[in-house]
Amino acid sequence: MDQWTPEEISAHMQYMRDFADRLEATGEFVDGQALAPEGTFVRYDGEGRPPVTDGPFAETKDLIAGWMVIDVDSYERAVELAGELSAAPGAGGKPIHEWLELRPFLTAPPTITE
DSSP: OTTSOHHHHHHHHHHHHHHHHHHHHHTOEEEEEEOOSOOOOEEOOSTTSOOEEOOSSOOHHHHOSEEEEEOOSOHHHHHHHHHHHTTOBOGGGOBOOOOOOOOOOOOSOOOOOO
């Protein structure tokens, strides 16, 4: 987005707002937030040692622009909505075809068997 025109950014953001508004009307929207591009990975590196920041991997700020929580009746509906959201407009008004991660909330801890 840092190379998009202001109009392209506005169109993209409006698409996202309209999408959320539509899901709010159907009762499927729970929450969502855009994230600032600034961010840092931090990891504990041992007692008395400073935390380790960043690293050899892509940073979250490079991968995650925001999140949306939806409450739908089926996995298929979640996939349908994610596919639609992936078509948000980008540069030139063309769909960005962005990869979106679809992940349910953890409802119970995993069972451990030995």
